[in-house]
Amino acid sequence: LHYLILENSSPASRVEFRLVMRVGSLQELENQKGSAHFLEHVAFGGTTHFPQNSLVEYLESLGMKYGLDINAVTGFDRTVYMFAVPADYEKEKTIDHSLLIMKDWLGGISINKDKVEREKGVILQELNGYDVGDDFYSLKIGDGRYNNRMPLGDIHDINSMTPEKLRDYYETWYSPSNASLVVVGDISPKEIEKKIKKEFSTLKNRKKSSIIAYPLDYQKGIHIKEVKDSLLDKATVELIIPHPTVVVKTMPDAVKKAQGNLLILALNKRFRARKLNVYASDHWYLSDKNHFVLSIKGNDKTEIIETISQTISELHFLIANGWHKEEFLEVKNDFLAGLDEDDNQDRYSSDWCDDFI
Numbered sequence: 001l002h003y004l005i006l007e008n009s010s011p012a013s014r015v016e017f018r019l020v021m022r023v024g025s026l027q028e029l030e031n032q033k034g035s036a037h038f039l040e041h042v043a044f045g046g047t048t049h050f051p052q053n054s055l056v057e058y059l060e061s062l063g064m065k066y067g068l069d070i071n072a073v074t075g076f077d078r079t080v081y082m083f084a085v086p087a088d089y090e091k092e093k094t095i096d097h098s099l100l101i102m103k104d105w106l107g108g109i110s111i112n113k114d115k116v117e118r119e120k121g122v123i124l125q126e127l128n129g130y131d132v133g134d135d136f137y138s139l140k141i142g143d144g145r146y147n148n149r150m151p152l153g154d155i156h157d158i159n160s161m162t163p164e165k166l167r168d169y170y171e172t173w174y175s176p177s178n179a180s181l182v183v184v185g186d187i188s189p190k191e192i193e194k195k196i197k198k199e200f201s202t203l204k205n206r207k208k209s210s211i212i213a214y215p216l217d218y219q220k221g222i223h224i225k226e227v228k229d230s231l232l233d234k235a236t237v238e239l240i241i242p243h244p245t246v247v248v249k250t251m252p253d254a255v256k257k258a259q260g261n262l263l264i265l266a267l268n269k270r271f272r273a274r275k276l277n278v279y280a281s282d283h284w285y286l287s288d289k290n291h292f293v294l295s296i297k298g299n300d301k302t303e304i305i306e307t308i309s310q311t312i313s314e315l316h317f318l319i320a321n322g323w324h325k326e327e328f329l330e331v332k333n334d335f336l337a338g339l340d341e342d343d344n345q346d347r348y349s350s351d352w353c354d355d356f357i
Helices: 033-045 054-061 091-107 112-127 155-159 163-173 189-200 251-273 299-322 327-335 347-356
Strands: 002-007 014-021 068-072 080-088 181-187 235-244 278-286 288-300
Touching: 002 347, 014 091, 014 347, 033 080, 033 112, 033 163, 054 068, 054 091, 068 112, 080 091, 080 347, 112 155, 112 163, 112 327, 181 189, 181 347, 235 299, 251 299, 251 327, 278 299, 278 327, 288 299
Parallel strands: 002 181
Antiparallel strands: 014 080, 014 181, 068 080, 235 288, 278 288
């Protein structure tokens, strides 16, 4: 079991808990699609020490709200259970109960037919209202395993879910060796560590299953998708180039990431100087990929094609000649001015949890 503990007083008298399972929908077998997300729902409906709805009822009795302070999320490569508790009244008892909830999620989720059938309607309703908010998601997701393992599953996956499927996924992947426990807040790290070792040492490590890292695959070539909207009087074209991401684990990684951000700043400054209606960005998307994007706007097709042509010409010029010394110095100074010192004393515990995850 991995665990990360941090004492943090912002906000005061509050402790954030996260159980991070380093597995999600990508590890599902063909007949298990939707299991990772379905199991997350079932986990709130009863465990060994908190049967039926008593888990949520206990946390809400402390003043927490389900969906706000108590929640969970399932992705392609992770499932994260999260809640916060007050640390001002009966602190010792509250922390003990919180760790027991985490332990139950890792080794004591109750899975039965009635519970599975009850959750089907809830998840189908969630699927019905699900919107990724991106018209081009089907293009960006690639054509590999990510495209075939959407975390919610589809209608057939949800309707055909059984306790046996969920139990098989649970017993295969919910092992201490696949879990990270995060505790941040108004606590003593040494005391929390003692409690974790005492509470979680009774869990049995199940037979280890190898987690397969699936890359985000794209077929070679140019892939195009068009979305028409009769209400718009302008058009936008995005030229998207997937490329390997930089995972920041060391100082050289951080420098390389900063250099990438500096490049984007320099490109946009050059585009503005040339009065080109184009904006460059480069962000992590999924798995091992970033998306370098040139977003080009125009009133009509002719204007957009002309802007694309001018943008490509400018990029070729920069590749061949680079930036003028004075121009780059100005870009560098703008970049450095944007690097605010991070006062970690004022960071919320929930923000630290997000970083650790």
